Amino acid sequence: MKIITILRINLLNSLFIFSSLLSFDIDFAISQALKDSINFSREILSTFSKDDPNYIFLDALIEFNGDSASKKYQKFYSKYPQHKYADYSVYEIGSYYYSKGYYINSSSWFKKIPIHYHKSALMEKSIEMFFNSMIVSGSADSLGYYGNIFSKLYPNLDIGSYSINFPYELKFENEEKDIKYTIQIGAFEQYNRAESRMYMLKNSGFSVTIIEQKKDGINFYLVREGEYSTKKSANKIAMRIKARTGLSPIIVEL
Numbered sequence: 001m002k003i004i005t006i007l008r009i010n011l012l013n014s015l016f017i018f019s020s021l022l023s024f025d026i027d028f029a030i031s032q033a034l035k036d037s038i039n040f041s042r043e044i045l046s047t048f049s050k051d052d053p054n055y056i057f058l059d060a061l062i063e064f065n066g067d068s069a070s071k072k073y074q075k076f077y078s079k080y081p082q083h084k085y086a087d088y089s090v091y092e093i094g095s096y097y098y099s100k101g102y103y104i105n106s107s108s109w110f111k112k113i114p115i116h117y118h119k120s121a122l123m124e125k126s127i128e129m130f131f132n133s134m135i136v137s138g139s140a141d142s143l144g145y146y147g148n149i150f151s152k153l154y155p156n157l158d159i160g161s162y163s164i165n166f167p168y169e170l171k172f173e174n175e176e177k178d179i180k181y182t183i184q185i186g187a188f189e190q191y192n193r194a195e196s197r198m199y200m201l202k203n204s205g206f207s208v209t210i211i212e213q214k215k216d217g218i219n220f221y222l223v224r225e226g227e228y229s230t231k232k233s234a235n236k237i238a239m240r241i242k243a244r245t246g247l248s249p250i251i252v253e254l
Helices: 002-023 026-033 042-047 053-061 066-079 086-100 103-116 123-136 140-153 191-203 231-245
Strands: 181-188 208-215 218-228 250-253
Touching: 026 053, 053 066, 053 086, 066 086, 086 103, 086 123, 103 123, 103 140, 123 140, 123 231, 181 191, 181 231, 191 208, 191 218, 191 231, 218 231, 231 250
Parallel strands: none
Antiparallel strands: 181 218, 181 250, 208 218
């Protein structure tokens, strides 16, 4: 009796997997996963060939471990560099290295999109992240060179607006010696939001603090970094903050 019950359960499981497979649309699953909506069991992927490019891409897409996801994206890209999702994989690999602080590696991956994937929907984001990676890695002197190349390849894009500081030289004239400057990366009415921003920036390697300030009778919590004698010094750190976090700091006179 026990054997018959087990056989029935196994049969029901097989029928369930088979019916799920028949109704499972992997292209639709990928489109949903790209929107962070996963409404299927990971086990169903085991029914696909591990050499199926859609399987490899979807498997990477739903992988929550960053290290594992990056390896899967690289496997997908190395086997299928012309696939319709190849540019997405390239962008994710670049983002992975960027988040780890490997800016030279990230720049080489972000550069692949404007060079090889001329119709990519990720074009503008990739160029911006490429410029950011170059700046943080100390290669900002090459921005002009690549800016010219990308401007010729994509004349309809405003390439100069994508980098943090393009052209490279910024001039701050007539700065008074007694004036001090700080970098502000947010102003919040709720302390918990300011605290969240502070921890995010600290995790990115910045020494930030929260300053309470009242304006028009309302308390604001300001997230600030450092104290600098010149705008130029503050701007260098502001550039780094934007490159690492994507946030847009402002320089404030103290």
